[in-house]
Amino acid sequence: MAEKTTEERTAEKRKNDENVIxxxxxxxxxxVLAIVTQFQGGGSDEVVIKARGRAISRAVDAAEITRNRFVTDAKIKDIKIGTESITNEEEGRTSNVSSIEITLTIKKKSK
Known part of the structure; x- marks a missing residue:
């Protein structure tokens, strides 16, 4: 198998980051506006919503508002939850922060 060059990996990462909110x-x-815009204007059929800490509830709210009011054919493909360790630069103390990743998908309409 051929190894991917740094440029190819960077381009692939940039392409993947385009559909992350x-x-x-x-x-x-x-x-919600960002998600709807990504589905409509971005031509993407998948949007990933990421949040940490206190923003998790806003991420869930945004996903549910989008699904129930604006893009009714959007489905939740995957939900990942986890914990990230963050080190405080000043005190040198580490703290754990919860994180969530919600993947919404929409079926493309055939023309």
Whole structure:
């Protein structure tokens, strides 16, 4: 098997990051708009919603609002939960933060 070059891996990672939405402190409707835009304008049939800590509830809200109100044929393909260790630079202390990854998919309509 041929090894992938650094450029190929970077291009592949960039392509994968195009359909990822990172949820933070904004209201859930901001992320709903991003998800709907990704499905409609981005031509993507899969969107990954990622969040950590207190933003997890906003990520779930955004996924459910999108699924129930805007893109009713979207399905939840996968949900991954986990824990990430974060080291505080100043104190040198590590703390565990919960994380979630929700994958929404939509079936492409044949023309």
């Amino acid at each position: 990172y949820v933070g402190n904004k209201p859930p409707m901001s992320y």
